[in-house]
Amino acid sequence: MFACLRLLPFAVLLGCAGTLVPAPEARRVPGLRDAAVADEAGVEVIAVANAWRGFPPDLEGTVTPLLVTLTNQGTRALELRYEHFSLVSPGGVYYAALPPFQIDDTVYAPVDAVYPALGFGVAPYLSPWYPGWSVWGGPFPYRGGYYDSYGTAFQRVALPSGDMVQKALPEGVLSPGGRITGYLYFEHVEDARRIDFVAHLVDGGTGEEFGAVVVPFVVE
Secondary structure (H helix, E strand, O other): OOOOOOOOOOOOOOOOOOOOOEEOOEEEEOOOOEEEEEEEEOOEEEEEEEOOOOOOHHHHOEEEEEEEEEEEEEOOOEEHHHHHEEEEOOOOEEEEOOOOHHHOEEEEOOOOOOOOOOOOOOHHHHHHHOOOEEEEOOOOOHHHHHHHHHHOOOOEEOOHHHHHHHHHHHOOEOOOOOEEEEEEEEEOOOOOOOOEEEEEEEEEOOEEEEEEEEEEEEEO
């Protein structure tokens, strides 16, 4: 697997995960955890960290997903391209948004249970991977030696998953009065305590950049 690198446009990296939360000076969104909002030139951007709900469930271990909502309250059509979105550190390190179809990696995910068995209690240490099943309440110790040798009930899953593509923010043009929500995927932030989510505002008709929306985060 790759080492942690910056400025690799289409490589997905492992092992450098950090949790993003809105910076103290960010404008918080009431009722939305880890969400902050900023606006410029009539364009409002809400960025929500730690919001991934989909398959694979532990996607944050591979990339950093941000749930982004853009509302165009201005007079210009807004061009949405992945190259217009980035995470930027105070030192100028630039993490580009990853086009979802170009994400090429493999994760391990729990094997889905087809149906809960009748009169069966799943081993306690396996209960997180079998939601909805009854859990055996008696003694059932974990035997690490066996699992170390043969592995557990996981399957290899190629990325991007269907959820990643379907839930991604699509490229296109957002007309005045329009709104769109979707996930953007970024490389993991490395060696930075603060990071800005930057959305460059580009006119959909002329290609002219007319501003930028900046939402500050800290890395925990």
